[in-house]
Amino acid sequence: MSLESLYQELILDHSKRPHGFGLAEADDHTGTSYQRNPICGDEVTLRVRVSEDGQTIRDVTWEGQGCSISQASASMLVDLIDGVPREKAAELIDGFREALRSRGTIELDEDVYEDAAALSGVSKFSARVKCAMLAWVALEEGLAQTS
Amino acid sequence: MSLESLYQELILDHSKRPHGFGLAEADDHTGTSYQRNPICGDEVTLRVRVSEDGQTIRDVTWEGQGCSISQASASMLVDLIDGVPREKAAELIDGFREALRSRGTIELDEDVYEDAAALSGVSKFSARVKCAMLAWVALEEGLAQTS
Amino acid sequence: MTVPAVTPLDLAAIRADFPLLAQEVNGHPLAYLDSAATSQKPQQVIDAEVEFLTHTNAAVHRGAHTLAAESTDAFEDAREAVAAFVGAGEGELVWTSGATAGINLVAYAIGNATLGRGGEAARRFALRPDDEIVVTESEHHANLIPWQELAARTGARLRHIPVLDDGRLDMDAAAELIGDRTRIVAFPHVSNVLGIINPIDDLMALARSADAITVMDACQSVPHLSIGLPATGVDFAVFSGHKMLGPYGIGGLYGKRELLNALPPFLTGGSMITTVTLDEAQYLPSPQRFEAGTQPVSQAVGLAAAARYLQELGMDAVHAHEVELERRMRDGLREIPGIRLLGDTDAAPRVGLAAFAVDGVHAHDVGQFLDSRGVAVRVGHHCAQPLHRRFGLTASVRASASVYTTPDEVDRFLDATGGVRAFFGAS
Amino acid sequence: MTVPAVTPLDLAAIRADFPLLAQEVNGHPLAYLDSAATSQKPQQVIDAEVEFLTHTNAAVHRGAHTLAAESTDAFEDAREAVAAFVGAGEGELVWTSGATAGINLVAYAIGNATLGRGGEAARRFALRPDDEIVVTESEHHANLIPWQELAARTGARLRHIPVLDDGRLDMDAAAELIGDRTRIVAFPHVSNVLGIINPIDDLMALARSADAITVMDACQSVPHLSIGLPATGVDFAVFSGHKMLGPYGIGGLYGKRELLNALPPFLTGGSMITTVTLDEAQYLPSPQRFEAGTQPVSQAVGLAAAARYLQELGMDAVHAHEVELERRMRDGLREIPGIRLLGDTDAAPRVGLAAFAVDGVHAHDVGQFLDSRGVAVRVGHHCAQPLHRRFGLTASVRASASVYTTPDEVDRFLDATGGVRAFFGAS
Ligand SMILES: Cc1ncc(COP(=O)(O)O)c(C=O)c1O
């Protein structure tokens, strides 16, 4: 595995100019989760807002600090998840987790995962999988609070 | 090391007909020590009586149960130590300990140790050294109470 | 006990895997009959550890570099393999340094809960004075003293299920003992002295009706039986690597995941926390919560190799082999005058070991005599003083088998044992 | 710091002893600079363990048979060798599964004394509410959380000696902190992040004037310095085998004999008792008192081989070698723009490690980049979150040397580090 396949341009770009950075106000329709990678101390606080009927994701905002993988992953998640139905989000999270844990055997589909598909390469670096998962686990937990 | 050099006739004889078995009454001139081998549960309770002036050993009695080495060693000690000056007893104990811990490099002198010299072979069986030492440690502790 | 039909073990092939067994002792081929104390290790286990140490070795869960990642993978793969061997699921297998450490972990963690550690979730573990902890009279000290100490620290009372003359647990007494006050029931799956497989379903039924926490000492069963720990229903179970063809310094604690995550930590330090300030720490879930500090990484890899080795033999075949040897041992010992077997009953299933006393000859002397014939057995109280006291003994002789033990070794053991009383002139 | 004149290490010969170091990583020769996390093991250590397992292996302190006796001798000889390495006398070296376990042992034993265990002799250890335990801000979690937990269980208060901007301990603050209420002072001999050798004589003087129990974390000093633990005056000290060229799963607890014999046991189980009834147990003196259950026997043999290996190199030569590498690392890092060294002072003696942050690039990314060049470093908080917080960081990069580290490896590390910011476009 080359370093360049891990740190694709797209990833470095997202990590430097992250989308959705800065937490929106909390209200009755938001769920918030704080996740931390115990190994390196990387952290993400992510807030997800759902529609009135709870069925659709309205927006995702977050704050945190960490390596370029964890920051880019959060940023890419924001792009992907905004406006998506709740069920679809759960599927996306599951698929993302499966691919990341696959030790390089499952590629994320670009048509489905958009920019986040660039994170496929992380699955070959098992020590970095947690970094990429941080925001997605936060989303999962945040969503669970909004049901 | 052959089994026969460990279990000499003399040792088996002493173990079957031990000398000094049966505790004498305790009084102002006696010291008593209980010793136990934690590995096998062998135990010896030994009582030593000293002369009025405390300088000479008057008699040694004991009770206990255990392997033939531990029983024979106590019995041989009784023969050797009865009537010996306190200081001499301490020397004998030290010499015995040194020989037993020598892993076969030091032989006990028959002229000094009498029957107990037959225990020299035990020093080559490191797992059995504790068995042979049991009564001697008890004597050391018992004597310390009579000073 | 009915033994399922299985392919018998290929003993010649197995023995070729154990380099130590080929040696001579005192001029005789070694007959190693002390496997219940510690087993020998096949070349596969040694090789797995050496391979790890010479090609992969680095700190796990801690670095981004290649060797660290490979080591972490090897370490967690090992956990999966050992967990699978005992049927444990994710988060249910904690590495310990051995069974003793595992039981202490549970006992101290309960003690910590009693002192208010672990917050709300841990309340269910807290003991009150007059709560009762029930053990058996056949306990190895490892599953006895930690509970004595916990009782002494918390004011709980320790009670015990007596052993019958034939070595079985007195289950009537157990039914009386285990009741409303019982908070913990700790028991051995298999006694390391009697070789009897205890009726754990009955014990579990009693414990469940009392809503007690159950702790099973599986030291002498995991290496010898096909066992699925979750299916037994026990809350916690422990075993040691060195008794199951694996390395020293490693063992497993199985626990129901929900319980492990509610239990406060025991050992604290690195790699088991999320956030640490100078004043307090937040703990990771199981298993990391209980794995403070650098873990026995190469040993985990070795233990996984041991589990795979056993799995390939097939635990049913292992058990059938060992039961046959036990039968041979016990039948043979019964023929020798002046032998008193401990737990000599056919009314209970067993593993491959036999403990006995020789009339007029101390166990230590018996062991020494057998050793001079190349036969290695264990003598002493086998860390079960109360059980020996129960039978009026301070020490016994124990012969125990493993996958590599041959009928011929058993015969040599029997033959030598037959000569003991004559040598020592016991009448 | 003055370095004594010593024969320099023969690096080529040393490297030939470490099979793992010969490999390539990501197309580059491996430069293993993560020895402070865990060291690599020389063939001599691996061979000693394999030799034991294939020729001697049996349960120790427990049997009369030949292998058991030989194993016991090997185990106790190993203790003597490791004790000699750190200057410990008879009964002063307790085997543990590692430094973390050693510190927990002391902390829990003190907790047990506080709960009344250990009788009269143990009273001196009992803590009262408002007693104080003093640690440092530079602690590894292993020497912090056990004391937090002990404080939480006993009502004692935890206090800490702050770290100055340059990484040294604030000894003025220490002099203020340590006083009448201080019962325990725990400190690292060498910080695993800063590499600074702390002024332990001064700390000991303060602790002694307060009559406090002293506990030294010697994890990062024993592998790197010539050290006689009794001469330091500390009451207890711990170290880990795997950081000193030895196996995982073993470490040492040094303690003054008289204190060890007064301390109540921690782990309980087999082989640490004299008499056990169903209700209570009597304990052996140190070291057995603290060695419940089957010990890491082959690992003890391996650790003794590691101690002999280091002794043959000469610890003064080892230290001189590592100090030179440290100098080279730190000098080189100072030249690279955007690097912030932690504890970059020449006012304190040091061991061979350097930790730093790279401006605009997260430590994880730095580590990944270096790994792609074959350079293995550690990234993260190195189990010292409070110390990182002190410097306003959550993570850093640490390069650390051992006996086998070459100047060339350091240069390759420096070279690679010089390219980090450009790769990640940090401005
Ligand atoms: C200073 C220090 N203390 C304690 C420890 C803990 O040692 P172990 O993980 O071997 O128990 C370490 C190593 O991680 C250390 O560097």
Ligand SMILES: Cc1ncc(COP(=O)(O)O)c(C=O)c1O
């Ligand atoms: C039944 C039983 N329980 C517990 C133990 C303790 O295991 P370890 O010494 O490996 O911790 C043993 C072995 O000695 C045992 O046979």
